[in-house]
Amino acid sequence: METDLPFSSRRSPVVCLHGCVASSQPLASSIGVDILKRGGNAADAAVAIAAALSVTEPFSTGPGGDAFCMFYNGKTGEIRGINGSGRSPKAQTLDFLEGLGYTAETPPSPSDALNVTVPGAPACWCDTLQLFGSHKLSLQEVLSGAAQLAEVGFPVAEVTAHHWAKLVAALRDAGKELSGDLLIDGHAPKCGQVFRNPTLAKTLKELGERGKPAFYQGRVAEAIVDIINQNGGVMTLDDLSSHESEVFTPISTDYKGVRLWEPPPNSQGLAALLLLNILENFPLRAAGHNSSDYIHVLVEAVRLAQIDALCYLGDPDHVTIPLETLLDKSYSHQQAQHISMDRTMEGVEPGLTAGCDTVYFCVIDSQGNACSFINSIYAGFGTGLVPKDCGFSLQNRGANFSLHRNHVNCVAGGKRPYHTIIPALLTDSATTSQKPRLLAALGVMGAFMQPQGHVQVLLNMLEFGMNPQQALDAPRVYVHYDRTTDQWSVNLEDGVRQEVAEELRRRGHKVSWPITGHKRSQFGRGQIITVGDWWSPSVNQADCPCRVLWAGSDPRADGCAQGY
Numbered sequence: 001m002e003t004d005l006p007f008s009s010r011r012s013p014v015v016c017l018h019g020c021v022a023s024s025q026p027l028a029s030s031i032g033v034d035i036l037k038r039g040g041n042a043a044d045a046a047v048a049i050a051a052a053l054s055v056t057e058p059f060s061t062g063p064g065g066d067a068f069c070m071f072y073n074g075k076t077g078e079i080r081g082i083n084g085s086g087r088s089p090k091a092q093t094l095d096f097l098e099g100l101g102y103t104a105e106t107p108p109s110p111s112d113a114l115n116v117t118v119p120g121a122p123a124c125w126c127d128t129l130q131l132f133g134s135h136k137l138s139l140q141e142v143l144s145g146a147a148q149l150a151e152v153g154f155p156v157a158e159v160t161a162h163h164w165a166k167l168v169a170a171l172r173d174a175g176k177e178l179s180g181d182l183l184i185d186g187h188a189p190k191c192g193q194v195f196r197n198p199t200l201a202k203t204l205k206e207l208g209e210r211g212k213p214a215f216y217q218g219r220v221a222e223a224i225v226d227i228i229n230q231n232g233g234v235m236t237l238d239d240l241s242s243h244e245s246e247v248f249t250p251i252s253t254d255y256k257g258v259r260l261w262e263p264p265p266n267s268q269g270l271a272a273l274l275l276l277n278i279l280e281n282f283p284l285r286a287a288g289h290n291s292s293d294y295i296h297v298l299v300e301a302v303r304l305a306q307i308d309a310l311c312y313l314g315d316p317d318h319v320t321i322p323l324e325t326l327l328d329k330s331y332s333h334q335q336a337q338h339i340s341m342d343r344t345m346e347g348v349e350p351g352l353t354a355g356c357d358t359v360y361f362c363v364i365d366s367q368g369n370a371c372s373f374i375n376s377i378y379a380g381f382g383t384g385l386v387p388k389d390c391g392f393s394l395q396n397r398g399a400n401f402s403l404h405r406n407h408v409n410c411v412a413g414g415k416r417p418y419h420t421i422i423p424a425l426l427t428d429s430a431t432t433s434q435k436p437r438l439l440a441a442l443g444v445m446g447a448f449m450q451p452q453g454h455v456q457v458l459l460n461m462l463e464f465g466m467n468p469q470q471a472l473d474a475p476r477v478y479v480h481y482d483r484t485t486d487q488w489s490v491n492l493e494d495g496v497r498q499e500v501a502e503e504l505r506r507r508g509h510k511v512s513w514p515i516t517g518h519k520r521s522q523f524g525r526g527q528i529i530t531v532g533d534w535w536s537p538s539v540n541q542a543d544c545p546c547r548v549l550w551a552g553s554d555p556r557a558d559g560c561a562q563g564y
Contacts, residue, residue: 009472009555011469011473011553011555012469013467013468013470013551014469014549014551014560014562015548015563016548016551016563017366017547017549018036018366018563019033019042019045019363019364020363020561020564021045021049021562021563022361022362022529022559024359024360024525024527024553024557025160026157026558026559026562027056028052028056028559029553029559029560029562030562031048031146032045032048032049032363032562033045033564034048034145035048035137036363037564038136038141040137040365041134041136041365042363042364042365043128043129043134043369044133044136044142045363046069046128046371047125047133047142047143047373048142048145048146049361049363049373050125050359051204053375054121054146054200054204054375054392055149055150055154055197055200056149056154056157057359058182058392059167059393060163060358060376061377062200063119063121063203063215063392064121064377064387064390064394065395066085066119066121066124066375066377066397066419066421067082067085067121067375067421068081068082068083068124068419068422069084069124069128069132069371069373070424071131071132071370072370072371072427072438072441073132073369074365074367074369074438075368077427077430077435077438079249079250079261079425079436080131080249081247081423082124082127082131082245082246082248083120083245083247083266083416084123084245085120085417086117086397086416087415088398088401088411088417089117089118089233089236089239090236090238091234091413092234093412094410094411094412097403104403107399107403110383110399111176111382111383111384111396112231112232112233113231113232114398115383115396116228116233116385117395117398117416118235118240119224122207122212122215123212123215123216123243123244125139125143125207126139126207126211127247131247132369138208140205140208147205148201150198150201150391151198154194156190156191156194157191158191158558159518159557159558160191161188161189161192161193163521164188165188165190166380167188167381168183168187168381170380171381171384176384178381178384181386181390182381197391199390200391200392203220203392206220216240217240217241219389221241223388223390224387224390225237226388227385227387228385231385250263251264251323253273253276253277253327254429255276255462256462257428257429258426258428258439258462259427259428259430260272260276260425260426261426262422264316264323265315265321266313266315266416267421268313268419268420268448268450269422269451270308270312270326270327271308271313271451272422272450272451272454274305274308274326274327274332274335275302275305275451275455277329278304278335279301279455281333282336284297289460289464290474290475290496290497290500291500292499292503292504292507293341295477295490295496295500295504296341296504297339297341298455298456298477300339302452302479303345303348304335304338304339305451306448306451307348308326308335310418311408312408313408314408314409315409315415315417317415318415342507343507343508344507344508344509348488358374358375358377358420358446358447359374359375359445360445361373361374361443361527362442362529363529364438364441370425370441371441372423372441372443374423374443375421377394377397378400378420378447379396381393382395382397397417398411398417400419400420401415401418421445421450422450423441424442424443425441426438426439426440426441426442426458427439439532440461440529440531441528442457442529443526444456444554445526446521446523448480452476452478453526456477457528460474461530465535467536468528468529468550469551471535472527472528472552472554472555474495476524477491477492477523478490478515478522478523489511489512490509490511491512491513491523492504492511492513492514493520494515494516494520495514496513496514501513520556521556524554525554525556525559527553527559527561528551529549529550529561530551531547531548532548533548533550
């Protein structure tokens with residue numbers, strides 16, 4: 001019987017001056033703070049945390065997955081990012097998959113080796129240090145904390161242990177057996193049990209010593225190709241060695257004096273901006289936090305934004321995406337007209353509905369730099385395929401491709417799929433002649449929950465004056481398409497009032513309430529660090545003590561924010 005967890009954290013926000021990190025694992029947060037203390041900057045600390053989380057939370061993240069990074073330069077105000085998502089094998093075309101008997105209605109199973117795309121995370125780690133790092137610490141020094149954690153071992157945290165066991169069981173139910181590298185005597189580690197991963201320690205040490213070639217060529221690359229090909233995939237050594245990250249300029253939108261920055265396609269950052277633009281047309285503060293009117297408008301806006309994202313979003317190297325038109329305020333105003341306050345909309349078609357295991361974390365340093373970072377192997381343990389003597393599992397990100405021949409996200413050789421993972425940054429709405437002032441690094445992991453999560457925690461601060469910890473503690477809403485009933489579903493976390501759930505049902509929503517215990521993981525796990533308490537209604541922004549950092553960490557995970 002599942003134990004109900006009181007997810008209201010009752011924590012104070014972390015407040016500090018000289019630097020702050022927030023992640024889903026305390027040990028990873030500590031490693032990030034240690035990097036800051038040794039003279040590293042926000043980018044250095046973020047990479048150290050990414051590597052540490054691959055040790056402590058291997059069902060969510062690791063070198064076998066993808067990553068996205070966004071970096072705010074404290075000196076110049078410039079915001080840039082790195083798209084660390086990998087491409088499909090060059091031989092993996094639609095014709096090839098159709099030749100194997102797969103169709104849009106019957107694609108490969110989520111854990112199939114055909115869903116492994118080139119892991120982009122290790123290259124993203126290296127490129128983050130090269131482009132944004134302090135250059136005071138080597139890659140080897142930055143990864144040393146994670147390597148030691150893997151070698152010496154660590155006690156597994158409570159929420160982590162629950163998900164580890166649940167996902168191992170799910171793989172077994174699907175006929176797959178996870179490698180012993182990620183188990184203890186054939187079982188998922190229990191809470192408090194010390195877990196060691198010496199093969200991952202070896203991989204991280206080699207990456208630290210030799211950089212990208214240690215992963216994309218040689219021993220690790222050969223092990224990746226071997227296990228994929230043994231299980232029916234077609235990845236080659238050339239697919240791996242030719243991988244490169246992509247540097248990008250984020251896309252953004254204004255909302256009541258602030259600007260939200262998100263990664264551009266192939267990431268779904270567009271969905272968060274579309275959602276915020278639609279919601280700008282409604283009096284949300286007057287409606288009241290998590291009232292029936294507020295949630296009704298949020299749900300309808302999510303449906304509109306998600307459908308647009310699914311219709312238009314793909315790899316920009318393969319398709320043209322009308323970003324300017326979609327992000328125009330007149331378009332969002334037009335979309336908002338479809339929303340009636342009395343009833344749900346009809347005829348909104350569904351899209352992808354897959355689940356996700358991911359880690360999000362953020363860092364702000366004493367120089368005012370910020371790094372917003374997300375790392376993922378997509379579903380729990382990805383494909384469950386673990387390359388020999390490497391200590392990590394391979395992602396199944398290719399499950400997000402469409403097999404509809406004319407779809408923008410249709411599978412093709414050397415193509416990046418629709419990508420769910422999105423880090424975010426928030427600044428003031430500075431003009432082009434001014435340096436934008438950093439307000440926050442924030443993110444909420446959780447597949448298609450992520451745009452919804454970004455917007456909900458942001459509105460909790462902007463519209464309702466919550467501090468970062470309160471914004472993460474507050475009950476959330478998850479809108480998704482239920483293929484078993486061909487209906488949109490609205491899941492309400494425990495803490496939303498019963499009368500609100502009943503009123504939403506009256507308006508035509510299919511509502512699940514209350515969602516409790518570990519099932520709250522569907523609402524994502526977020527982290528927030530703000531610069532100053534600009535979210536407080538009593539603060540005069542002209543007098544805002546902008547060097548005080550305020551941070552919160554999601555109570556739906558094991559993590560914490562730490563400052564120094």
